[in-house]
Amino acid sequence: MVASFRNSGGTTPREIVAPKNSTSHSPMPDFPxxxxxxPAAAEAVRIITELKNAGFEAVLAGGxxxxxxxxRTPKDFDVATDATPDSVRDVFGKRNTLAFGESFGVIGVLPPRPETTEHPASNAKESAGKLMPTEVATFRADGSYSDxxxxxxxxxxxxxxxxxxxxFTINGMFYDVFESRIIDHVGGVDDLAKGHLRTIGKAIQRFEEDKLRMLRAVRFATTLGFSIEHKTFAAIQNHASDISVVSGERIGAEMRRVMTAPAVDFGLETLVDTGLSLHIWPQLQTMNWTEFSTAIQAAKRPSFEVAMAIALFHLPGDSMHTLRLIFDDWKLSVAERRAIEAALTHAETITQCDGLAWSKLQPILVDADAPTIVxxxxxxxxxxxxxARAGRALSGAPNELDPPPLVTGAxxxxxxxxxxxxxxxxxxSIRDDQLDGKLNSREEALKRIPTGDE
Structure with missing residues (x-):
């Protein structure tokens, strides 16, 4: 009998606690x-230096x-300046800049192009493909947000x-690399030290400007191990239904980051407690939290696809149907859906495969999504x-996992x-017997092919 890991329905009592990856927050150290x-930071410093030399103020900004x-090592380094977009283009030259969002004051500045005299046209094309522009944004104040x-x-x-x-306050700080000082007009340093997520100004206004910020609050709390300040939390609860106007692509992008965070169980519980889940993933209301938390922690930093499969295993009802809804709502890729479906279909078989014939197990392990399944x-x-058996097989030699067939259609x-x-x-039939060791040579396999007289 195959044991089932799917939730049979209902919820289990739970208590919201701090994320498991929370750190002990203390006064902030100096900027490291x-x-x-x-290289990315050095490029940002180069841009800041050139803007400073041209008479403008320029600092590192935000995340x-x-x-x-x-x-933490930043993924990228953004620059903020009092230079207007036209001035930024004048400083670096139009051919070295990109209009990322010029109407919002954002210009992309390309790194210097390598100098070469050999095949200049082809080399320029090749190097241009590797250039990573740095976002340079003009200091600004925003008008109303009608959309x-x-x-x-x-x-x-x-x-x-x-x-x-x-x-949020933690995203509202700047750093002056020349004066080695943090510029903090919003209390971001204190909130970082406390492990506290708080909007800048009135939470309702910030969320009215961009509804996605409610989900971003949950994402930041989950990925950073922060608590959400009570007024910010209450504003999310009171306006959770507004998240419905946000595009599926934007919601999906945030949910990928929640699902791959170490404290994903905390993040999903917070989605429920804020009311956002009703409009993003309604089935979470019936999650078996205790068993899900145990499984997701055992996964040890799972991929998005593995985390999604684990979650779906611990929800009642038709997992494939729920996945189809999420696929449409979050605009998942076909590859993501395929991998999650493969895990939902075969993962339980892997847990019970110790005595399974190799010919039945091997096709699962040579599947493109075998890592997600296992x-x-x-x-x-x-x-x-x-x-354990499946893991050993996957780590073995490729010709042992998937040996060439002894016979083919030809x-x-x-x-x-x-x-x-x-x-x-x-x-x-011939392939199964080959995998199970009943046929060991091509000659033996060819004898299994019926002749015209049979």
Missing amino acids: TEILNS CVRDALLG GRRPDSVTYGDAEADALRRD GTARALAPKSRGV DLISSGMRPGPEFKAILQ
Whole structure:
């Protein structure tokens, strides 16, 4: 009898606690200047230097300052300046800039092009494909947000005005690389030290400007291990239904980051407690939280696909139907859906495969989504002998996992057979016996092909 890991229905009592990856928050250290040694940071410093030399103010801005103060390596380094977009283009040259969002004051500045004299046209094309532009944004204040996403108009201003129009205090800080000082007009340093997520200004206004910020609050709390300030939390609860106007692509992008965070169980519970889940993933209301938390922690930093499969295993009802809804709502890729479906279909088989014939197990393990399948199975039953067997097989030599077939369709055609149902059945029978060690040579396999007299 195959054990089932699917939730049979209902919820289990639970208590909201801090994320499991929460750190002990203490006064912020000085900005770790060694982070500025990376190529991306060095490019941002180059841009700041050139803007300063041209007479403008320029600083690092937003998430890179936050991450650096938290001891994390920033993914990218954004620059904010009092130079207008036209001035930025004048400083760096139009051919070295891109109009990322010029109407909102954002210009992309390309790194210097390598100098070469050999085949200049081809080399320029090749190097251009590798260029990673740095976002340079003009300090601004935003007008009204009639579409709940973008400001209808912007006015250029100073650093303080720019900080006050941002979403959360931890994202509203700047760093002056020349004076080695943090510029904080919004209390971001204190909130970082407390592990506290708080909107800049009134939470309702920030969420009215961009409805996605409600989901971003949950994402930041989940990925950083922060608590959400009570007024910010209450505003999300009171306006959770507004998330319905946000595009599926934007919701899906945030949910991928929630699902791959170490504290994904905390994140999903917070979605429920804020009321956002009713409009993003209604089935979470009936999650078996205790068993899901155990499984997701056993997975040890799972991929998005594995995390989704684990979650779906712990929800009642038709998992495939729920996945289809999520696929449409979040605009998942076909590859993501395929991998999750493969895990839902085969993971339980892997947990029980210790005594399964190799010919039945091997096709699962050579599937393109085998890592997702086995990763999900390992989370469901980490001590299973079947999971251990599958893991050993995946880590073995490729020719042992998937040896070349002893006979092919061409051999059957040469014997006079025509492709059809019997044709496929014979090939499969020979392949199964090969995998199970009942046929060890091509000569033995060829004898299994019916002749024209049979």
